[in-house]
Amino acid sequence: MTMISKYASFMRINFKSDIYYIYSYLLSILAYAAYPILMLIVWSSIFSGTTATSIAGYSPIALYAYFFVAYAGASMQSGVSEAISSDIESGSITSELILPISYAIRQFIDSLPSAFTNFSFVFLPIVVLTAVFAGISMSWFTIAAFALEIFLLFSISFLIEFIIGVSSIYLVSTGGISSIITLLTFLSGGVLPNTFFPQQLQTVLQLLPFNAYYYNPAATFTGALAGTALLNALVVESAWALALFVFATVYWKMSRGKIIAVGG
Amino acid sequence: MEKNLVIEAYKLSKQFKSFESKTGEKGLLTSLRRRYVYKKAVYDVTFTMKKGEFVALLGKNGAGKSTLVKLLVGIIKADSGEARLFGIDPYSERVKLAMNIGVVLGAHEQMWEDLAAIDTFKLMEGVYGIPKTAFDKRLSYFIKVFNLEKVYRKQVRQMSLGERMKCNFIASMLHMPKLVIMDEPTIGMDSQSKSSLFKALQEIRKRYDITFLLATNMVEEAEELADRILLMDEGTLVYDGLPRELIKLVGGKKEVEIRLRKGARNMNLGRFGRIIAHKGDYIKLEMDGRRIKGKKLLDLLTSDNVLDYSISEPPLDEVLNKFYSLSRKRLG
Numbered sequence: 001m002t003m004i005s006k007y008a009s010f011m012r013i014n015f016k017s018d019i020y021y022i023y024s025y026l027l028s029i030l031a032y033a034a035y036p037i038l039m040l041i042v043w044s045s046i047f048s049g050t051t052a053t054s055i056a057g058y059s060p061i062a063l064y065a066y067f068f069v070a071y072a073g074a075s076m077q078s079g080v081s082e083a084i085s086s087d088i089e090s091g092s093i094t095s096e097l098i099l100p101i102s103y104a105i106r107q108f109i110d111s112l113p114s115a116f117t118n119f120s121f122v123f124l125p126i127v128v129l130t131a132v133f134a135g136i137s138m139s140w141f142t143i144a145a146f147a148l149e150i151f152l153l154f155s156i157s158f159l160i161e162f163i164i165g166v167s168s169i170y171l172v173s174t175g176g177i178s179s180i181i182t183l184l185t186f187l188s189g190g191v192l193p194n195t196f197f198p199q200q201l202q203t204v205l206q207l208l209p210f211n212a213y214y215y216n217p218a219a220t221f222t223g224a225l226a227g228t229a230l231l232n233a234l235v236v237e238s239a240w241a242l243a244l245f246v247f248a249t250v251y252w253k254m255s256r257g258k259i260i261a262v263g264g
Numbered sequence: 265m266e267k268n269l270v271i272e273a274y275k276l277s278k279q280f281k282s283f284e285s286k287t288g289e290k291g292l293l294t295s296l297r298r299r300y301v302y303k304k305a306v307y308d309v310t311f312t313m314k315k316g317e318f319v320a321l322l323g324k325n326g327a328g329k330s331t332l333v334k335l336l337v338g339i340i341k342a343d344s345g346e347a348r349l350f351g352i353d354p355y356s357e358r359v360k361l362a363m364n365i366g367v368v369l370g371a372h373e374q375m376w377e378d379l380a381a382i383d384t385f386k387l388m389e390g391v392y393g394i395p396k397t398a399f400d401k402r403l404s405y406f407i408k409v410f411n412l413e414k415v416y417r418k419q420v421r422q423m424s425l426g427e428r429m430k431c432n433f434i435a436s437m438l439h440m441p442k443l444v445i446m447d448e449p450t451i452g453m454d455s456q457s458k459s460s461l462f463k464a465l466q467e468i469r470k471r472y473d474i475t476f477l478l479a480t481n482m483v484e485e486a487e488e489l490a491d492r493i494l495l496m497d498e499g500t501l502v503y504d505g506l507p508r509e510l511i512k513l514v515g516g517k518k519e520v521e522i523r524l525r526k527g528a529r530n531m532n533l534g535r536f537g538r539i540i541a542h543k544g545d546y547i548k549l550e551m552d553g554r555r556i557k558g559k560k561l562l563d564l565l566t567s568d569n570v571l572d573y574s575i576s577e578p579p580l581d582e583v584l585n586k587f588y589s590l591s592r593k594r595l596g
Contacts, residue, residue, distance in 0.1 A: 009390025013376060013383055020378045096370040097339045098436075099391055194478035257341025257355060260280055 007150040061194035070218035070230040071124035084165025159244035189215025209240035271313040275345035320486030323496035329479040366436035370448035392439035399443040427456025528569035
């Protein structure tokens, strides 16, 4: 028996279980669309009240394209911390740990079907339509960098979420940490492209892993992030992905035995 | 390691830290500074289990049974001591051990509620790498023995508690583990479902050479199923032996009913115990369990004056309560 077939069984049953909640999934896709549409309305009225043709280097079209792609990217973020916290707090993690599988790998595998569905039915259509309507053309190098950024976006968000989830072993609630991470990701291109911020803040944000969530992929798509800056961003993201992977592995190994599961 | 041993636990201990909250206004203010308390959930537990045994791990709620189960299956790590199941260290080799054991947790089901039971069984086929023909054969046997023919294709959410628990047993045994560990598997089940579950377990035990460890607070479950009892109280193992021996140790009261032959002479039965009923040739005696095999009594029961007799054991929970109070007194 290969390790792959072991986890493939989980992927299959997960997919089947997700289909059971198909209506809830379709509604969540609609929710993804709400934010960029709101941004479109806000920035249309800002541009209509000014004679400027661009703000912080962004034309109206480039800005709309930025927000649509940033929020398409949001569909590729992992939300695994909630499931892990709930497993730990309710004690249902025990029924996972009696199986001959790695809990961490299982969580990763569990995230794949929805990531694949979101990529096919949310991310890709929005990106292609935005590219067509905004008239964006990308070189093969930029397309490759963009694809790598989407992979890193999924990996970094999964690892951060995994670490937050595992922290439930020590903390009563991880809601506070999740809120701080959400705030940091919003500051990293979720509300405004980073070029709207002071240079010092931009430098700090470039060194943190949160640019991977919104700014880096969306700015690469619009061409605002290119050349050496793009390469630097990819190096920083890759280094973070590796560091988070090592930390998450050690942290889980250290913490697993400390689970206090329900029952005496 | 002795070849025949399935479980070896040596001086296993596990302590949990939790914080204590105070009540009232003062407690509200001081709760920001947490005061931690430590509880020895399992302390210095040593025992072994042989292949083919059915052992009941008995104890009240909070006695440490579930913690001991979690230590044995590698979910949590012991603070000190060690355990080996089939020679495997449960914590560091959890995945390897999981291939050899089946675990049923009454409080945490492994069935996928939104899907049919068969979907979870198919998941186990993949997770344990069970060959298709073996899987089909085993599944049809278990479905039959647990009497689930009509429901196993139904959504788990729509099943009764008893049916769901039986499905959990199937999910835990499809890979034919050599050892099945159960933690309160009958929690919330009615007596009819329980007895049908026990019947199935006994049938499986007869057919396959599976060793069972059952953690329960239900004395009657231990009495009905187990060959041996491990009794836990406040984290420690206070008894390891046969149910009958426990009764003897505590000296629980036994009732002896005697039917005398007509015209039997007065035999001064009061010297053997308290006479609690006497009507014509029928006498009921209550006596100390430790003295039941006294030679004089045996001579009496087998004498010509006695037409028939029966000895009934005291209920095990009565024995346990007495045992707990005795062992606490002994510990001071």
